[in-house]
Amino acid sequence: MAILKEFREFAVKGNVIDLAVGVIIGAAFGKIVDSLVKDIVMPLVAAIGGNVDFSNKFMVLGAVPSGVxxxxxxxxxAGVPVFAWGNFLTIVVNFVILAFIIFVMVRQINRLKRAQAEPAAAAPSAPPEDIVLLREIRDSLRK
Known part of the structure; x- marks a missing residue:
């Protein structure tokens, strides 16, 4: 019974829920980036480089059975060993684009955090009451 209570406390913690949301959003975001590379970037590369489809670029490393x-x-x-360098290249492009987009997002979030922290730090806090009282006494003694 205590183990279930402990597990419930663990599962409901903010960090675990944040992690779960991050994984789900990351998986969906990965699909978006995959589509971006497959449907937008690679066709542009193919148009510039001359109708190149990297996903079907490979090198056969073994004997090909007849009829395949x-x-x-x-x-x-058919189980033929194949060096699928084009598929690997596509995945590397996916990774680079995804890493760049995440870098830009984190950079923007850090900028927003700094912008919010700077005005708060720039505004001086009000002095404590005892300091205010001591200043009033000092000013009255000067008069």
């Missing part, structure tokens, strides 16, 4: 079409999907399905 020379496509990446069919060769891997």
């Amino acid at each position: 079409p020379p496509t990446l999907a069919d060769l891997t399905k």
